[in-house]
Amino acid sequence: MEPFRQLQRLAAALSLLLLPAALQANDRITILYDAFSDNKAVTKDWGFSALVEHDGRRILFDTGNNAATFEHNVKALGVALPITAIRTTPRD
Numbered sequence: 001m002e003p004f005r006q007l008q009r010l011a012a013a014l015s016l017l018l019l020p021a022a023l024q025a026n027d028r029i030t031i032l033y034d035a036f037s038d039n040k041a042v043t044k045d046w047g048f049s050a051l052v053e054h055d056g057r058r059i060l061f062d063t064g065n066n067a068a069t070f071e072h073n074v075k076a077l078g079v080a081l082p083i084t085a086i087r088t089t090p091r092d
Contacts, residue, residue, distance in 0.1 A: 033064040041076040
């Protein structure tokens with residue numbers, strides 16, 4: 001029974017080491033809108049939008065200036081909405 005108990009302890013220790021990596025695997029940033037993308041599926045334009053996914057939350061930072069381009073890129077990248085949105089637009 002002793003070797004089994006040691007194996008259990010080793011498995012528990014390894015799972016604790018690997019757990020943070022597994023939790024971070026879902027964190028990502030997706031660029032939705034910019035002028036410099038290498039992705040041929042998206043339309044490039046001046047401005048910037050990024051979808052930040054962290055800790056189960058999804059936040060959109062959007063400074064793009066064309067809603068149709070944004071919509072096209074979201075669909076082309078397969079991004080699912082709704083999300084919490086933060087939009088910053090200069091007021092002239």
